[in-house]
Amino acid sequence: MNQPLVSSIIIFFNGKDFLVEAIESVLTQTYENWELLLVDDASTDGSTEIAKQFVAQYPEKIRYLEHEGHQNRGMSATRNLGICNAKGKYVAFLDADDIWLPNKLQQQVSILESCPEVGMVYGRTLIWYSWAENLQDAQKDYFEDLGVKPNNVIYSPQLFPLLMTNKVQSPTTCNFMISKDLLQQLGGFEESFRGMYEDQVFYTKVYLATSIYVADNYWAKYRQHPKSCCAVAQTIDYHTGRLPLLTWIQKYLQSQKNTNTIVWKALRQQLLYARYPAAFTLLNNLRSIKWSVQRKFKSLYQ
Numbered sequence: 179m180n181q182p183l184v185s186s187i188i189i190f191f192n193g194k195d196f197l198v199e200a201i202e203s204v205l206t207q208t209y210e211n212w213e214l215l216l217v218d219d220a221s222t223d224g225s226t227e228i229a230k231q232f233v234a235q236y237p238e239k240i241r242y243l244e245h246e247g248h249q250n251r252g253m254s255a256t257r258n259l260g261i262c263n264a265k266g267k268y269v270a271f272l273d274a275d276d277i278w279l280p281n282k283l284q285q286q287v288s289i290l291e292s293c294p295e296v297g298m299v300y301g302r303t304l305i306w307y308s309w310a311e312n313l314q315d316a317q318k319d320y321f322e323d324l325g326v327k328p329n330n331v332i333y334s335p336q337l338f339p340l341l342m343t344n345k346v347q348s349p350t351t352c353n354f355m356i357s358k359d360l361l362q363q364l365g366g367f368e369e370s371f372r373g374m375y376e377d378q379v380f381y382t383k384v385y386l387a388t389s390i391y392v393a394d395n396y397w398a399k400y401r402q403h404p405k406s407c408c409a410v411a412q413t414i415d416y417h418t419g420r421l422p423l424l425t426w427i428q429k430y431l432q433s434q435k436n437t438n439t440i441v442w443k444a445l446r447q448q449l450l451y452a453r454y455p456a457a458f459t460l461l462n463n464l465r466s467i468k469w470s471v472q473r474k475f476k477s478l479y480q
Contacts, residue, residue: 353400
Protein backbone atom coordinates (compact mmCIF):
# COMPACT_ATOMS: atom_id res chain seq x y z
CA MET A 179 0.00 0.00 0.00
CA ASN A 180 1.12 3.53 -0.74
CA GLN A 181 2.23 5.37 2.43
CA PRO A 182 1.04 8.99 2.04
CA LEU A 183 2.09 11.49 4.66
CA VAL A 184 -0.47 12.16 7.40
CA SER A 185 -0.35 15.48 9.23
CA SER A 186 -1.40 14.92 12.84
CA ILE A 187 -2.39 18.14 14.59
CA ILE A 188 -2.67 18.57 18.36
CA ILE A 189 -3.92 21.97 19.49
CA PHE A 190 -3.50 22.88 23.14
CA PHE A 191 -4.16 25.63 25.65
CA ASN A 192 -2.86 24.99 29.16
CA GLY A 193 -3.01 21.25 28.54
CA LYS A 194 -0.11 20.01 30.66
CA ASP A 195 -2.22 17.49 32.58
CA PHE A 196 -2.87 15.30 29.54
CA LEU A 197 -0.63 16.56 26.70
CA VAL A 198 2.11 13.97 27.17
CA GLU A 199 -0.39 11.11 26.92
CA ALA A 200 -1.89 12.58 23.74
CA ILE A 201 1.52 12.95 22.08
CA GLU A 202 2.56 9.44 23.09
CA SER A 203 -0.57 8.04 21.44
CA VAL A 204 0.71 9.50 18.16
CA LEU A 205 4.22 8.18 18.71
CA THR A 206 2.88 4.63 19.17
CA GLN A 207 0.91 4.55 15.91
CA THR A 208 1.48 1.44 13.77
CA TYR A 209 1.45 3.75 10.72
CA GLU A 210 4.85 5.40 10.42
CA ASN A 211 4.59 8.10 7.74
CA TRP A 212 3.23 10.93 9.85
CA GLU A 213 4.25 14.35 11.05
CA LEU A 214 2.98 15.91 14.25
CA LEU A 215 2.22 19.61 14.60
CA LEU A 216 1.89 20.84 18.19
CA VAL A 217 -0.07 24.09 17.96
CA ASP A 218 -0.02 26.29 21.05
CA ASP A 219 -2.90 28.69 21.74
CA ALA A 220 -1.01 30.86 24.28
CA SER A 221 -0.44 28.34 27.05
CA THR A 222 0.96 29.58 30.36
CA ASP A 223 0.95 26.40 32.47
CA GLY A 224 4.11 24.68 31.27
CA SER A 225 2.58 22.80 28.35
CA THR A 226 4.58 24.97 25.94
CA GLU A 227 7.77 23.60 27.46
CA ILE A 228 6.42 20.03 27.27
CA ALA A 229 5.72 20.48 23.55
CA LYS A 230 9.18 21.92 22.86
CA GLN A 231 10.82 19.01 24.69
CA PHE A 232 9.13 16.57 22.32
CA VAL A 233 10.23 18.66 19.32
CA ALA A 234 13.82 18.53 20.57
CA GLN A 235 13.56 14.76 20.99
CA TYR A 236 11.91 14.10 17.59
CA PRO A 237 12.99 17.02 15.35
CA GLU A 238 12.32 15.13 12.11
CA LYS A 239 8.75 14.19 13.07
CA ILE A 240 7.39 16.91 15.38
CA ARG A 241 7.06 20.68 14.92
CA TYR A 242 5.93 23.41 17.32
CA LEU A 243 3.68 26.26 16.16
CA GLU A 244 2.14 29.26 17.90
CA HIS A 245 0.27 32.41 16.93
CA GLU A 246 2.30 35.57 16.47
CA GLY A 247 3.18 37.08 19.82
CA HIS A 248 1.95 33.93 21.63
CA GLN A 249 -1.64 35.18 21.22
CA ASN A 250 -4.73 33.28 22.33
CA ARG A 251 -7.01 33.06 19.27
CA GLY A 252 -9.31 30.15 20.05
CA MET A 253 -9.69 26.60 18.84
CA SER A 254 -10.70 27.27 15.23
CA ALA A 255 -7.86 29.70 14.47
CA THR A 256 -5.42 27.32 16.16
CA ARG A 257 -6.60 24.37 14.07
CA ASN A 258 -6.27 26.55 10.95
CA LEU A 259 -2.69 27.42 11.86
CA GLY A 260 -1.94 23.73 11.90
CA ILE A 261 -3.72 23.18 8.59
CA CYS A 262 -1.74 25.99 6.92
CA ASN A 263 1.52 24.33 7.95
CA ALA A 264 0.49 20.74 7.26
CA LYS A 265 2.45 18.93 4.54
CA GLY A 266 0.41 15.73 4.44
CA LYS A 267 -2.11 14.37 1.96
CA TYR A 268 -4.40 13.69 4.90
CA VAL A 269 -4.98 15.52 8.18
CA ALA A 270 -6.04 14.08 11.55
CA PHE A 271 -6.76 16.16 14.67
CA LEU A 272 -6.22 15.20 18.29
CA ASP A 273 -7.09 17.47 21.19
CA ALA A 274 -4.61 17.57 24.06
CA ASP A 275 -6.85 15.69 26.49
CA ASP A 276 -7.79 12.81 24.15
CA ILE A 277 -5.86 9.82 22.80
CA TRP A 278 -5.70 7.65 19.70
CA LEU A 279 -5.61 3.86 19.59
CA PRO A 280 -2.44 2.53 17.90
CA ASN A 281 -4.03 1.40 14.62
CA LYS A 282 -5.99 4.63 14.03
CA LEU A 283 -3.87 6.18 11.28
CA GLN A 284 -3.08 2.94 9.48
CA GLN A 285 -6.68 1.82 9.16
CA GLN A 286 -8.02 5.26 8.20
CA VAL A 287 -5.38 5.80 5.51
CA SER A 288 -6.23 2.38 4.06
CA ILE A 289 -9.92 3.32 3.81
CA LEU A 290 -9.29 6.72 2.23
CA GLU A 291 -6.81 5.30 -0.27
CA SER A 292 -9.29 2.61 -1.32
CA CYS A 293 -12.25 5.04 -1.59
CA PRO A 294 -11.10 8.02 -3.70
CA GLU A 295 -14.62 9.48 -3.80
CA VAL A 296 -14.59 9.90 -0.01
CA GLY A 297 -13.32 13.09 1.64
CA MET A 298 -13.50 12.02 5.29
CA VAL A 299 -13.53 8.85 7.38
CA TYR A 300 -14.54 8.39 11.00
CA GLY A 301 -15.56 5.59 13.34
CA ARG A 302 -16.47 4.98 16.95
CA THR A 303 -15.19 7.12 19.81
CA LEU A 304 -15.19 5.96 23.42
CA ILE A 305 -16.78 8.51 25.74
CA TRP A 306 -14.06 8.03 28.31
CA TYR A 307 -14.62 8.42 32.05
CA SER A 308 -12.51 5.51 33.30
CA TRP A 309 -9.19 7.34 32.73
CA ALA A 310 -9.64 8.62 36.30
CA GLU A 311 -9.20 5.03 37.54
CA ASN A 312 -11.90 5.01 40.17
CA LEU A 313 -14.69 2.45 40.39
CA GLN A 314 -17.54 4.91 39.92
CA ASP A 315 -16.18 6.38 36.67
CA ALA A 316 -15.16 2.96 35.34
CA GLN A 317 -18.86 2.16 34.92
CA LYS A 318 -19.61 5.27 32.84
CA ASP A 319 -17.68 4.60 29.62
CA TYR A 320 -19.90 4.21 26.57
CA PHE A 321 -20.17 4.47 22.79
CA GLU A 322 -22.84 6.59 21.14
CA ASP A 323 -24.94 5.26 18.27
CA LEU A 324 -23.43 6.07 14.87
CA GLY A 325 -26.92 6.66 13.44
CA VAL A 326 -26.13 4.97 10.12
CA LYS A 327 -25.19 1.50 8.95
CA PRO A 328 -21.42 1.33 9.53
CA ASN A 329 -18.69 0.31 7.10
CA ASN A 330 -20.41 2.21 4.31
CA VAL A 331 -20.01 5.34 2.24
CA ILE A 332 -22.64 7.87 3.31
CA TYR A 333 -23.49 10.31 0.57
CA SER A 334 -24.07 14.02 1.06
CA PRO A 335 -26.20 15.38 2.70
CA GLN A 336 -27.50 12.29 4.58
CA LEU A 337 -25.54 13.02 7.76
CA PHE A 338 -26.71 16.62 8.07
CA PRO A 339 -30.16 15.91 9.64
CA LEU A 340 -28.45 13.66 12.19
CA LEU A 341 -26.10 16.49 13.13
CA MET A 342 -29.10 18.78 13.61
CA THR A 343 -30.93 16.42 15.98
CA ASN A 344 -27.69 15.69 17.88
CA LYS A 345 -28.97 12.24 18.85
CA VAL A 346 -26.09 10.21 17.39
CA GLN A 347 -22.32 10.45 17.34
CA SER A 348 -20.77 13.11 15.15
CA PRO A 349 -17.22 12.37 13.94
CA THR A 350 -15.55 13.96 17.05
CA THR A 351 -12.39 15.88 16.24
CA CYS A 352 -10.17 13.20 17.80
CA ASN A 353 -11.57 10.53 15.49
CA PHE A 354 -11.80 11.64 11.88
CA MET A 355 -9.24 11.83 9.08
CA ILE A 356 -9.81 14.18 6.17
CA SER A 357 -8.25 15.04 2.83
CA LYS A 358 -6.01 18.11 2.96
CA ASP A 359 -7.40 19.21 -0.42
CA LEU A 360 -10.95 19.14 0.97
CA LEU A 361 -9.86 21.14 4.04
CA GLN A 362 -8.43 23.84 1.82
CA GLN A 363 -11.49 23.80 -0.44
CA LEU A 364 -13.76 24.38 2.57
CA GLY A 365 -11.60 27.10 4.06
CA GLY A 366 -10.83 25.17 7.24
CA PHE A 367 -12.55 26.02 10.51
CA GLU A 368 -14.66 29.13 11.10
CA GLU A 369 -12.57 31.41 13.32
CA SER A 370 -15.57 33.32 14.67
CA PHE A 371 -16.31 30.14 16.66
CA ARG A 372 -13.47 30.13 19.18
CA GLY A 373 -14.65 27.15 21.22
CA MET A 374 -18.26 26.05 21.57
CA TYR A 375 -19.75 24.54 18.36
CA GLU A 376 -16.59 25.07 16.29
CA ASP A 377 -16.68 21.38 15.40
CA GLN A 378 -20.37 21.34 14.39
CA VAL A 379 -19.88 24.35 12.11
CA PHE A 380 -17.02 22.48 10.46
CA TYR A 381 -18.98 19.23 10.12
CA THR A 382 -21.79 21.17 8.46
CA LYS A 383 -19.45 22.27 5.71
CA VAL A 384 -18.04 18.77 5.29
CA TYR A 385 -21.42 17.01 5.30
CA LEU A 386 -22.70 19.27 2.53
CA ALA A 387 -19.57 18.94 0.40
CA THR A 388 -18.48 15.31 0.24
CA SER A 389 -19.20 11.63 0.75
CA ILE A 390 -18.00 10.20 4.08
CA TYR A 391 -17.00 6.69 5.10
CA VAL A 392 -18.44 5.74 8.50
CA ALA A 393 -16.66 2.76 10.03
CA ASP A 394 -17.49 0.40 12.86
CA ASN A 395 -13.90 0.60 14.12
CA TYR A 396 -13.01 2.02 17.53
CA TRP A 397 -10.17 4.54 17.07
CA ALA A 398 -10.16 7.18 19.82
CA LYS A 399 -10.89 7.97 23.46
CA TYR A 400 -12.66 11.25 24.23
CA ARG A 401 -11.71 12.13 27.79
CA GLN A 402 -14.47 13.46 30.04
CA HIS A 403 -13.45 15.93 32.76
CA PRO A 404 -14.83 19.19 34.22
CA LYS A 405 -12.88 21.44 31.81
CA SER A 406 -13.69 19.52 28.63
CA CYS A 407 -15.87 21.11 25.93
CA CYS A 408 -18.47 18.41 26.51
CA ALA A 409 -18.70 19.28 30.21
CA VAL A 410 -18.94 23.02 29.47
CA ALA A 411 -21.71 22.40 26.92
CA GLN A 412 -23.80 20.63 29.55
CA THR A 413 -23.94 23.84 31.62
CA ILE A 414 -25.67 25.74 28.79
CA ASP A 415 -29.36 25.51 27.86
CA TYR A 416 -29.32 23.14 24.90
CA HIS A 417 -31.79 24.83 22.56
CA THR A 418 -31.08 28.52 23.17
CA GLY A 419 -27.34 27.87 23.39
CA ARG A 420 -27.35 26.48 19.85
CA LEU A 421 -28.92 29.57 18.30
CA PRO A 422 -25.57 31.14 17.17
CA LEU A 423 -24.65 27.82 15.51
CA LEU A 424 -28.01 27.46 13.76
CA THR A 425 -28.03 31.09 12.63
CA TRP A 426 -24.57 30.64 11.12
CA ILE A 427 -25.72 27.49 9.29
CA GLN A 428 -28.73 29.34 7.89
CA LYS A 429 -26.50 32.10 6.49
CA TYR A 430 -24.06 29.54 5.14
CA LEU A 431 -26.78 27.64 3.27
CA GLN A 432 -27.99 30.91 1.79
CA SER A 433 -24.47 31.89 0.73
CA GLN A 434 -24.02 28.49 -0.93
CA LYS A 435 -27.43 28.79 -2.63
CA ASN A 436 -28.34 25.42 -1.13
CA THR A 437 -31.96 24.51 -1.91
CA ASN A 438 -32.02 20.92 -0.64
CA THR A 439 -35.40 20.44 1.09
CA ILE A 440 -34.10 17.78 3.50
CA VAL A 441 -31.35 20.10 4.70
CA TRP A 442 -33.65 23.10 5.14
CA LYS A 443 -36.37 21.10 6.90
CA ALA A 444 -33.87 19.78 9.45
CA LEU A 445 -32.45 23.25 10.09
CA ARG A 446 -35.80 25.05 10.35
CA GLN A 447 -37.06 22.61 12.95
CA GLN A 448 -34.01 23.21 15.13
CA LEU A 449 -34.30 26.98 14.67
CA LEU A 450 -37.87 26.82 16.00
CA TYR A 451 -36.69 24.82 19.03
CA ALA A 452 -33.96 27.37 19.71
CA ARG A 453 -36.18 30.44 19.32
CA TYR A 454 -39.21 29.10 21.19
CA PRO A 455 -37.88 26.53 23.68
CA ALA A 456 -40.72 26.88 26.21
CA ALA A 457 -43.40 26.28 23.57
CA PHE A 458 -41.66 23.20 22.24
CA THR A 459 -41.02 21.83 25.72
CA LEU A 460 -44.75 22.14 26.42
CA LEU A 461 -45.60 20.53 23.08
CA ASN A 462 -43.26 17.60 23.74
CA ASN A 463 -44.73 17.14 27.23
CA LEU A 464 -48.26 17.07 25.79
CA ARG A 465 -47.17 14.50 23.21
CA SER A 466 -45.68 12.33 25.96
CA ILE A 467 -48.91 12.50 27.95
CA LYS A 468 -50.92 11.62 24.84
CA TRP A 469 -48.72 8.59 24.06
CA SER A 470 -48.87 7.45 27.70
CA VAL A 471 -52.68 7.63 27.73
CA GLN A 472 -52.90 5.80 24.41
CA ARG A 473 -50.69 2.99 25.72
CA LYS A 474 -52.79 2.62 28.87
CA PHE A 475 -56.06 2.43 26.92
CA LYS A 476 -54.54 -0.06 24.50
CA SER A 477 -53.41 -2.30 27.37
CA LEU A 478 -56.92 -2.23 28.89
CA TYR A 479 -58.52 -3.66 25.76
CA GLN A 480 -55.93 -6.32 24.96
